[in-house]
Amino acid sequence: MYSSVTSTSSFETRKKLLIEEMAKFLPSDSIIADEETLRVYECDGLSAYCERPLLTVLPDSVENVQKILKLCHRWGVPVVARGAGTGLSAGATPSPEGILLSLARLNRILRIDPEARTATVQPGVRNLAISQAVEPMGLFYAPDPSSQIACTIGGNLAENAGGAHCLKYGLTVHNVLAFEMLTAEGERVRVGGQGLDNCGFDLLPLIIGSEGLLGVITEITVKLLPSPDAAQVIMAAFDSVEKAGDAVAGVIAKGIIPAALEMMDRYAIQAAEDFVRAGYPTNVEALLLCEIDGVREEVAEYVEQVEDLFRELGAVAVRTSQSDAERALLWKGRKSAFPAVGRISPDYYCMDGVIPRSQLSYVLTRMREMSEEYGLRVANVFHAGDGNLHPLIMFDANVPGEFEKTEEFGGRILELCVAVGGCITGEHGVGLEKIRQMRSQFSDSELEQFHAVKEAFDPGGVLNPGKGVPILRRCQEYRSIGN
Amino acid sequence: MTDIADRLVDQVMTAKTASRPLMIRGGGSKTFLGRAAAGETLDMSGHSGVVDYSPSELVITARAGTRIADVRRILDEQSQMLPFEPPEFEGRATLGGALAANTSGPARPWRGSVRDALLGTRIINGKGEHLRFGGVVMKNVAGYDLSRAQCGAMGSLGVITELSIRVIPKPELETTLVQECNEATAINKMIELCRQPRPLSAVCWTGGRLYLRLSGAEQAVASTIGYWGGELLERAADFWRLIQEQTHEFFDGDMPLWRLSVKPSAPPLGNDAPVLLDWGGALRWVRAESSLTAMERYAVSAQGQASLYRHGDRNGEVYHRLSPPLRALHQRLKAALDPDGIFNPGRLYSWL
Ligand SMILES: Cc1cc2nc3c(=O)[nH]c(=O)nc-3n(C[C@H](O)[C@H](O)[C@H](O)COP(=O)(O)OP(=O)(O)OC[C@H]3O[C@@H](n4cnc5c(N)ncnc54)[C@H](O)[C@@H]3O)c2cc1C
Ligand SMILES: Cc1cc2nc3c(=O)[nH]c(=O)nc-3n(C[C@H](O)[C@H](O)[C@H](O)COP(=O)(O)OP(=O)(O)OC[C@H]3O[C@@H](n4cnc5c(N)ncnc54)[C@H](O)[C@@H]3O)c2cc1C
Numbered sequence: 001m002y003s004s005v006t007s008t009s010s011f012e013t014r015k016k017l018l019i020e021e022m023a024k025f026l027p028s029d030s031i032i033a034d035e036e037t038l039r040v041y042e043c044d045g046l047s048a049y050c051e052r053p054l055l056t057v058l059p060d061s062v063e064n065v066q067k068i069l070k071l072c073h074r075w076g077v078p079v080v081a082r083g084a085g086t087g088l089s090a091g092a093t094p095s096p097e098g099i100l101l102s103l104a105r106l107n108r109i110l111r112i113d114p115e116a117r118t119a120t121v122q123p124g125v126r127n128l129a130i131s132q133a134v135e136p137m138g139l140f141y142a143p144d145p146s147s148q149i150a151c152t153i154g155g156n157l158a159e160n161a162g163g164a165h166c167l168k169y170g171l172t173v174h175n176v177l178a179f180e181m182l183t184a185e186g187e188r189v190r191v192g193g194q195g196l197d198n199c200g201f202d203l204l205p206l207i208i209g210s211e212g213l214l215g216v217i218t219e220i221t222v223k224l225l226p227s228p229d230a231a232q233v234i235m236a237a238f239d240s241v242e243k244a245g246d247a248v249a250g251v252i253a254k255g256i257i258p259a260a261l262e263m264m265d266r267y268a269i270q271a272a273e274d275f276v277r278a279g280y281p282t283n284v285e286a287l288l289l290c291e292i293d294g295v296r297e298e299v300a301e302y303v304e305q306v307e308d309l310f311r312e313l314g315a316v317a318v319r320t321s322q323s324d325a326e327r328a329l330l331w332k333g334r335k336s337a338f339p340a341v342g343r344i345s346p347d348y349y350c351m352d353g354v355i356p357r358s359q360l361s362y363v364l365t366r367m368r369e370m371s372e373e374y375g376l377r378v379a380n381v382f383h384a385g386d387g388n389l390h391p392l393i394m395f396d397a398n399v400p401g402e403f404e405k406t407e408e409f410g411g412r413i414l415e416l417c418v419a420v421g422g423c424i425t426g427e428h429g430v431g432l433e434k435i436r437q438m439r440s441q442f443s444d445s446e447l448e449q450f451h452a453v454k455e456a457f458d459p460g461g462v463l464n465p466g467k468g469v470p471i472l473r474r475c476q477e478y479r480s481i482g483n
Numbered sequence: 484m485t486d487i488a489d490r491l492v493d494q495v496m497t498a499k500t501a502s503r504p505l506m507i508r509g510g511g512s513k514t515f516l517g518r519a520a521a522g523e524t525l526d527m528s529g530h531s532g533v534v535d536y537s538p539s540e541l542v543i544t545a546r547a548g549t550r551i552a553d554v555r556r557i558l559d560e561q562s563q564m565l566p567f568e569p570p571e572f573e574g575r576a577t578l579g580g581a582l583a584a585n586t587s588g589p590a591r592p593w594r595g596s597v598r599d600a601l602l603g604t605r606i607i608n609g610k611g612e613h614l615r616f617g618g619v620v621m622k623n624v625a626g627y628d629l630s631r632a633q634c635g636a637m638g639s640l641g642v643i644t645e646l647s648i649r650v651i652p653k654p655e656l657e658t659t660l661v662q663e664c665n666e667a668t669a670i671n672k673m674i675e676l677c678r679q680p681r682p683l684s685a686v687c688w689t690g691g692r693l694y695l696r697l698s699g700a701e702q703a704v705a706s707t708i709g710y711w712g713g714e715l716l717e718r719a720a721d722f723w724r725l726i727q728e729q730t731h732e733f734f735d736g737d738m739p740l741w742r743l744s745v746k747p748s749a750p751p752l753g754n755d756a757p758v759l760l761d762w763g764g765a766l767r768w769v770r771a772e773s774s775l776t777a778m779e780r781y782a783v784s785a786q787g788q789a790s791l792y793r794h795g796d797r798n799g800e801v802y803h804r805l806s807p808p809l810r811a812l813h814q815r816l817k818a819a820l821d822p823d824g825i826f827n828p829g830r831l832y833s834w835l
Contacts, residue, residue: 159624
């Protein structure tokens with residue numbers, strides 16, 4: 001569709017025309033066209049994929065976003081939405097022939113309704129800012145991705161972000177009541193409402209997690225929950241990963257749903273401990289962090305049960321936080337695990353696969369074997385409660401060929417996840433990064449069905465083109481006939 | 484306990500070739516629901532049985548024609564349950580029907596809806612392709628979520644053949660408190676109590692009484708009773724079953740039954756019609772001879788939507804009307820999954 005415009009001169013012409021058109025409604029500081037500043041927007045959190053956009057625009061009102069989309073739709077210019085750019089699957093990588101649409105300036109909390117327990121916000125509001133704003137009312141917004149200080153709620157919707165607490169409180173899709181979105185044509189559509197469910201097709205879950213391919217989200221109403229009056233975290237250390245895996249299953253089988261249940265392996269523990277000194281034992285193979293929250297009496301009852309269970313199942317050390325400061329410290333180690341691993345290796349590559357809990361031991365063993373095969377170390381940090389793995393493959397980008405080897409290894413881990421009944425991404429999205437592995441999870445007919453859905457929302461294919469769903473040869477042929 | 488997927492695919496292919504509408508039928512429990520529509524029956528009841536259930540994974544996978552009652556019995560043995568408490572409708576309701584019709588019970592605001600518990604589905608689309616979306620794991624963002632999009636579609640986006648659903652452990656203890664009050668006071672109390680971090684799992688008001696169900700660890704329930712007070716309801720489980728199954732006396736008779744999904748803190752609707760409040764105020768059942776337009780107006784004033792749930796004119800529109808851009812998206816999505824329009828045409832909206 002856009003391949004007609006590839007020569008440098010037409011690029012420049014198009015860029016000039018777009019700037020002229022947009023300058024009619026956007027203030028000049030909202031249009032970024034110089035190569036130097038554009039470089040800032042070349043990639044998101046996954047810097048292996050870089051592209052310079054034609055232009056970056058930073059509109060400060062929904063009306064202006066609408067005008068931009070209408071213009072791009074008319075001219076067939078690709079548009080890639082961007083929140084904070086913390087995505088780890090190259091979902092916000094710009095299109096070289098298109099516009100990078102930053103929503104960072106749409107960052108106002110519009111309404112808080114403590115009686116209905118909702119907050120209505122613009123897409124550029126940071127995840128953590130919502131909980132901070134409603135904390136004095138005794139409320140909080142549950143999904144808490146580790147990137148929550150930086151990532152935006154719009155990006156969270158696009159990725160159906162989850163966090164450590166989603167085992168009990170769900171993902172973004174479970175915590176959003178309504179949103180307003182602009183279609184590829186620039187039409188405003190309201191999806192959902194102030195009630196808990198709505199008539200017609202449930203478009204909410206279809207669009208949440210669709211990685212900016214079906215629409216641009218411009219306003220969001222989230223559910224708020226009462227802050228639990230107590231929370232404690234139990235840390236348990238094990239001398240084998242298998243035992244830790246069994247302990248995870250044991251907690252669930254007991255009928256207790258922890259607020260969070262996280263696991264780290266030897267490398268991750270060591271790195272985190274060296275980095276933040278959380279007091280983790282470092283001569284062990286696996287560490288579990290299990291948080292229990294709720295009514296004070298309930299927390300006390302469950303903490304005791306879980307401590308006993310961990311000991312029964314072979315924990316070599318069990319420690320429970322006795323204050324909020326201690327709890328925060330135990331979590332700080334976990335939350336800094338990624339940067340901590342960054343200190344023990346020149347580079348690392350974060351994967352995001354999901355497996356059924358019962359496959360934990362098997363998958364970890366297979367990963368260890370593959371790690372030896374590739375000669376690359378892997379640190380494991382994961383949301384054990386919901387089977388979401390984050391293997392961090394350590395490599396050195398300066399060694400020729402090592403990134404390619406790392407990518408291949410990562411791809412094989414994802415295929416392993418699918419083979420045991422899981423999936424290729426739990427929360428980071430497909431983006432550009434995992435597009436090849438989509439074929440291991442979906443058949444051609446399923447992928448074609450996705451394309452048909454995309455067509456329904458974005459017939460011109462302007463929104464975040466080339467991401468999420470691989471183009472099938474069949475579709476390509478079909479498209480070339482269409483052109 | 485059989486797999487008749489191949490037969491279902493054949494029937495869809497035949498209908499597609501002949502451009503003949505199909506009426507997907509689960510247990511036949513919800514004939515009253517949606518718009519009157521006609522077509523050849525595609526019977527799901529033969530496609531039943533649990534495919535996989537591993538209690539420690541908290542996931543059950545079953546064919547769509549499996550009866551809710553059967554699923555419940557199997558989960559019961561492991562002290563687990565369906566979080567969304569769907570009605571069984573005299574034992575006839577099926578899992579596929581519960582998803583298609585989006586029927587969640589009293590725990591909806593706390594434990595989520597049928598869609599929230601859903602992890603994956605298999606569906607037959609209008610091209611007769613048997614496809615799988617989602618999976619058996621809690622997190623999954625690969626591709627578009629066409630599983631959860633089946634929720635409330637009344638079968639118009641495909642034949643659901645299999646569902647994987649998240650289950651939860653049964654609470655240690657469940658008790659219900661009752662307090663006498665009028666509707667306005669009830670709404671205020673609901674607002675106040677739902678803001679507290681207490682183990683609530685259902686809040687309903689009917690006949691001048693507010694019912695608060697507490698579920699959780701023994702001590703948490705006990706301490707909450709201490710805080711809130713009120714009378715303990717005897718045989719509470721029976722009461723909640725009446726609400727869940729819509730067999731409470733409020734639901735008797737053939738006066739049209741309206742379902743209003745609204746902002747929970749909205750004040751009373753202020754007409755004189757009998758009302759039952761569920762979901763902590765977010766779901767309001769109203770009995771009234773009324774037009775959809777009038778009920779829509781009420782619902783909009785409460786920042787929500789109305790539908791004619793039972794009785795009344797089933798030939799006109801029965802669901803809250805959609806804005807023009809939303810309607811266009813519905814038509815395009817329908818065409819993407821069911822290009823020949825063979826699945827339940829007209830059941831959801833006359834134009835769909
Ligand atoms: C250290 C670290 C830890 C992380 N931990 C977690 C975690 O625990 N859980 C988790 O889920 N993720 C995690 N992430 C990934 C990332 O933070 C999330 O995916 C987040 O939701 C992305 O938000 P963003 O605002 O940065 O979006 P961006 O990276 O800017 O964009 C992500 C995608 O969303 C689209 N998009 C953005 N805004 C909109 C909009 N308004 N409308 C439509 N599409 C839009 C973009 O086009 C892109 O496809 C982590 C990332 C890092 C770097
Ligand atoms: C005017 C009128 C005429 C009728 N004519 C006939 C007739 O000629 N022959 C006949 O047998 N019945 C007829 N019925 C009954 C009706 O077609 C079926 O009972 C109904 O379509 C199936 O839903 P259910 O009542 O079983 O409810 P449920 O099975 O609980 O289902 C409720 C909704 O979910 C859909 N659904 C159920 N299972 C699935 C699934 N697995 N995948 C996708 N969607 C699903 C249903 O189509 C329905 O929209 C008629 C009903 C009316 C109102």
